Amino acid sequence: MSVKINENYLKLKSSYLFVEIARREEEFQKAHPDVDVIKMGIGDVTRPLASSVVKAFDDAVMQMGKVGSFKGYGPEQGYDFLTHAIIKNDYEPYGVDLDGDEVFVSDGAKCDTGNIQEIFGVDNKVAVTDPVYTVYVDTNVMAGRTGSILDDGRYEGLVYLSCNEENDFVPQLPSEPVDIIYLCYPNNPTGTTLTRDQLKVFVDYAKENQAVILFDAAYEAFIHDDDVPHTIYEIEGAKEVAIEFKSFSKTAGFTGTRCAYTVVPKEVKGYSNEGESYCLNSLWNRRQTTKFNGVSYPVQIAATATYSKEGKEEIQAILDYYMENARIIKESLEDLGLKVYGGVNSPYIWVKTPNEMDSWEFFDLLLNEANVIGTPGAGFGPSGEGYLRLTAFNTLENTKEAMKRISKLKL
Numbered sequence: 394m395s396v397k398i399n400e401n402y403l404k405l406k407s408s409y410l411f412v413e414i415a416r417r418e419e420e421f422q423k424a425h426p427d428v429d430v431i432k433m434g435i436g437d438v439t440r441p442l443a444s445s446v447v448k449a450f451d452d453a454v455m456q457m458g459k460v461g462s463f464k465g466y467g468p469e470q471g472y473d474f475l476t477h478a479i480i481k482n483d484y485e486p487y488g489v490d491l492d493g494d495e496v497f498v499s500d501g502a503k504c505d506t507g508n509i510q511e512i513f514g515v516d517n518k519v520a521v522t523d524p525v526y527t528v529y530v531d532t533n534v535m536a537g538r539t540g541s542i543l544d545d546g547r548y549e550g551l552v553y554l555s556c557n558e559e560n561d562f563v564p565q566l567p568s569e570p571v572d573i574i575y576l577c578y579p580n581n582p583t584g585t586t587l588t589r590d591q592l593k594v595f596v597d598y599a600k601e602n603q604a605v606i607l608f609d610a611a612y613e614a615f616i617h618d619d620d621v622p623h624t625i626y627e628i629e630g631a632k633e634v635a636i637e638f639k640s641f642s643k644t645a646g647f648t649g650t651r652c653a654y655t656v657v658p659k660e661v662k663g664y665s666n667e668g669e670s671y672c673l674n675s676l677w678n679r680r681q682t683t684k685f686n687g688v689s690y691p692v693q694i695a696a697t698a699t700y701s702k703e704g705k706e707e708i709q710a711i712l713d714y715y716m717e718n719a720r721i722i723k724e725s726l727e728d729l730g731l732k733v734y735g736g737v738n739s740p741y742i743w744v745k746t747p748n749e750m751d752s753w754e755f756f757d758l759l760l761n762e763a764n765v766i767g768t769p770g771a772g773f774g775p776s777g778e779g780y781l782r783l784t785a786f787n788t789l790e791n792t793k794e795a796m797k798r799i800s801k802l803k804l
Contacts, residue, residue, distance in 0.1 A: 401537045404548070410527055410772035411435055414756075421760055430760070431795045433722075433783045434768040436581070436741070438646045440714060442695070443707035446645065449698035453691035464690040469682045471498025471654065475693045478700045479654055483639065489626040495658050495674060497681055498688050498696075500651040502611045502640035506575075507532040508684075509607060509636065509655070512676040513663065517572040520552040522564045524582055524773030524780075526609065529575040546775045555776045556583060558745075562734065563591055566598050574599065576625075577609035579616060582773045582782040583743040584735015586621045592628050599634035605661060605673070606635040611653075614644040614712055616738045632658040636673065643740065643786070645699045645708050652688055652696045715740050718785035718792040725796035729804055740785040743770070747804040755781050763798040 414434050422430065442450070456462035470476070476496040484491050499505050507528050515537050521529050530548065533539060540549030547553055552571050554564035562585040567574070574595060578587050599606050608625040616623055625631045640653035647653075657677045662670040688696075698704045723736035732745040744767075746755040752769035759765045759781075768784075770777030785792065 399535070401535050401539075404534050404539065404541050405531060406542065409531075410768070413772070414766065414768065417757070417760065418766055428764050430764045430766060431787065431791045431798075432766045433787055433792075433795060434766040436643065436784045436786055437648050438643060438715075438786045439788050440646055440711045442646050442650065443699070443704055443711065445701055445703040445707055446695050446698045449701075450650075450691055450695035453694035457691060467687045467690055467693070469685055469687045470494065470678065471496065471688065472690070472693050475697045476654075478697050482700045484624060484626065484656075487623055487627050489624060489632075491626075491656065491658070494678075495656055497655045497657065497677065498693060499653050499655060499681075499685065500688055501642065502609060502638045502653040502655075503528055505638050505653060505655045506607065506609055508680070509638075509677070510536055510538075510573075512673060512680055513573060513605075514666075518550075518552060518570065520554055520567045520571040520574045521774075522576065522580070523547070523553040523555050523775060524770060524777035525553075525575070526577055526581045527773065529577075529607075530774075546771070553774065553776075556580075556585070557776050558732075563587065566594065570602060572602075572604050573607060574604060575607045575609070577611070579612040579621075579739035580735075580741075581609075581612065582741055582768065582770065582777065583780075584737075584739035584741035584782075585743070586616070586618070586738045588620045589622050589628060592622060592625060596625070596628045596631045596634060600630050603662075603664065604634065605663065606631075608635050608637045610637055611640040612643060612739050612741075613639060614708075615716060615740055617716075618738055621738055626656075626658075633660045633662075636661060636677075641696050641699060644712070645696070645704075646711065647692075647696070650692055650695065652692050714789065715785045718787065718789060721789075721792055721796060722783055722785060725800060729800060731804065736785070742783045742785065744781050744783065746770075746779050746781060749779070752778055752781055758802070759799065762802055763795070765795045765798060 476493045480491045539551050542548050552567050556562045556564050613623050625635045637656045641647035657674040659674045661673045663673050719736040722742045723733050726733045726744050734743040736742040752771035756769045768782040770780030
């Protein structure tokens with residue numbers, strides 16, 4: 394006898410996208426140790442936590458050092474003070490009513506979008522947009538919902554909804570019946586958005602087909618346009634068919650602090666093989682209370698501080714800072730004659746590669762000639778080929794310098 398591995402892992406591509414980017418960067422830096430490389434690939438933030446958030450964090454840590462205020466295990470779903478603040482600030486302004494036990498605080502939207510598939514059967518048919526945030530795909534591969542990867546970079550068994558210039562980056566409904574649909578808007582990686590009417594098409598489809606939408610709204614705080622919904626629950630009927638993921642990472646700089654939340658309305662149902670309906674809220678609660686011990690008390694106190702008057706003002710200033718970077722990137726690339734998408738309601742800029750270069754070729758050009766790192770679109774799926782993603786999360790100084798360097802290239 395010998396221990397057996399989960400052979401679904403063998404179906405995965407040889408390396409995770411950002412691991413490959415890091416490998417190429419490391420090779421370049423070894424060969425050019427004195428070169429200052431500007432990183433605009435991974436969506437990590439550079440602005441520090443807001444001062445009011447730091448104060449709240451510090452106060453909570455001090456509480457942990459005193460007998461009378463020390464906290465041990467907290468509720469796995471999150472403390473009421475944070476879940477109630479989330480509902481009051483992120484949902485009630487948009488006319489959405491939620492109960493406290495429909496909000497689950499976690500340590501990251503990436504974790505939740507990957508873990509949520511555990512409450513669904515492996516025989517569900519899954520649809521993803523293409524290009525796609527790779528976690529949606531890879532976690533379903535790991536779970537055994539797909540076949541092997543095909544020559545075109547797609548996995549057998551998944552349904553891909555192409556998003557490209559031809560359809561204005563608006564995915565069409567699946568051409569075959571599906572049970573689970575992953576949507577991310579504002580979109581990672583393209584930075585594009587859906588209007589209420591465009592999103593309603595998917596909500597109606599899910600209702601008609603007893604499907605579930607897994608809606609990643611991690612970049613909601615960057616929305617400026619009035620016709621772009623801040624939550625899928627602004628769409629009539631969405632509470633019956635959608636699970637939503639949001640995060641403090643990009644909104645409030647919590648990428649290293651770790652706090653997010655998932656909303657699972659009690660109306661959302663799943664079905665047994667016998668056709669009996671079950672509440673997905675209960676299943677997710679069971680999963681979380683079994684496998685997750687909750688986010689630390691100081692972090693949840695810090696997250697709650699983002700909703701204070703001071704916190705909101707400070708965080709809005711940070712969001713404006715990143716969106717100014719996005720404007721600079723977008724306008725600079727357009728001035729070079731490149732086709733550019735995103736950067737308006739999103740911190741991501743999706744640029745079409747010049748002269749029919751492939752994505753990795755353009756990546757290498759920017760790295761070697763401009764010493765700027767982006768993310769090759771091909772890493773997000775076949776429809777991402779011919780594009781490259783840049784993020785607005787670097788400093789203003791680095792953003793301006795990066796655009797100055799790129800403007801000197803012969804594209």
